[in-house]
Amino acid sequence: MLKLFRSAASIAALILGIAGVFLVLYAWRLPPFTGTVQTTDNAYVRGQVTIISPQLAGYLAEVAVQDFQHVKAGQVLVKIDDRIFEQKLQQAKATLASQQAALANSEQKRRSDEARIASSKAQVDSAKAALTAAEANWKRIEPLLERGVTTQSQADQARASLDQATAALHQADAAEEVARQDLTSTLVNRQSLEAAVQSAEAAVHLAEIDLQNTRIVAPQDGRLGEVGARVGQYVAAGTQLMALVPEKVWVIANFKETQLAGMKVGQPVTFTVDALQHAELTGHIERFSPAAGSEFSVLRADNATGNFTKVAQRVPVRIAIDPNQPLAERLAPGMSVIVSADTSTAASDVPATGTAPGATPPAQVSEQ
Missing domain, CATH: 2.40.50.100 (RNA polymerase II/Efflux pump adaptor protein, barrel-sandwich hybrid domain)
Structure with missing residues (x-):
């Protein structure tokens, strides 16, 4: 009887041991209990938090x-x-007005120089006419002087008039050249004044921007x-004055690398939110991270030194939240969620809006 009792106890212990092993395998989703639904509690709601400064x-x-x-x-x-910035704007406007006045004065000087050139041309024409008359007078008197018909005094006076007319023509030519050089100088200086006006206009715009930024x-x-x-x-x-959180949010689920084999972009997922009494919401896989989370760590582990223990890495997966879910409005960045992804969805049933690890990327990927 005692032997039979010991045999029954051994069988019961063996059955309990086997049941315990199978329970552990089921809890950890290890063979033969591996399913098509991959779950992780390493997942959080994310959003764009903008720091206002x-x-x-x-x-x-x-x-x-x-x-x-x-x-x-x-x-x-x-x-x-904004009192200081308002005064800086007024100061910049005054500087601009001064530069614009200088530019307008340059324009007036240009017109004056052009008028001087026209006047100099008229003086040149007048000097040429006087020289022509003096030359004609000299040509008449010179033969008469050789024949003794006219006096030496009249010949000297005609010669002096010819020399004076020649000198007057040279003076008129020089005056015209001076007027032209003055016009060139005015035009060159005008470029500098135009640059000064543009600089003053830019200063006004900067002052306006500073005033708006108040x-x-x-x-x-x-x-x-x-x-x-x-x-x-x-x-x-x-x-940093405050933070602004836009209304659009999404979920980042950090799946183990061993869970990614059957995942595809567009596959449906469900997730429960701890803050909403584990209410269940739906979404779909939007895109995969280009590297494991450890690659983005500030202090990366150096596996080439010392003893090595292999640890399954986690790859962030971005999940878009399906629209028309009332509870989705209550989601806030930082909330903890538990995500379950069904990897049995056929490839033909999913839209190509992203790239899974190791897959060929589509022609275009929508970006957030």
Whole structure:
């Protein structure tokens, strides 16, 4: 009887041991219990968190929003005291007006130089006419002087008139050349004045941009995090004032590399959200990370030194959340989720919007 009892106890212990092994294999989804649904709890809701910072330094004159407030694109969040920047704009406008006046004066000088050239040309023509008359007079008197018909005094006077007319023509030519050089100088100086006007206009635009940047606005629709800005606070360029979280979110699931074999872009997934009492939502695989998460680590492990223990790496998988799900509006970046992906979906049933590890990439991939 005792022997029979010991035999039954041994059989029961053996059965319990085998059941325990199978239970462990089932819990870890190891053969023969490997299924088509891959699950991971290393998954979180993600979103684009934008840090709002000023481009200028100054004192905050107004904080128009509160913690966790919903804002629209273009809505004023914070105002910096703009009195200094307003005066800089007025100063830049005054400089621009001065440069424009100098350019206008250059234009007037150009016209004056052109008029001087015209006047010099007229003087040259007049000098040429006087020279022609003097030459004709000399040609008449010179033969008469040789025959003794005229006096030496009249001949000397005619010769002097000819010399004076020649000198006057040279003087008129020189005056015309001076007028032309003055016009060239004016035109060259005008280019410098035009550049000065353009520089002054750019300074005005920069001052206008600085004045506009005293009003810090929301870059897009979303909700604010904690607002750290305070009225009267002095801020420098780059000071973190608050964070803006847009409405669009997605899920990043870090699957083990051993779970990726049957995954494809477009496959349906389900995920439960811890913060929503494990409510179940749906989505689909959008794209795969180009490398394992360890490759993006700041401190990467060096497996070439010391003893080596193989550890299954995790590859981030981006999951798009299907629309028309009321609970999806309550998702916020950072929430923990549990993702389950069905790897039995046929390749023909999935849209080609991304690339799985080791697969041929499609012609075009939509980007977020």
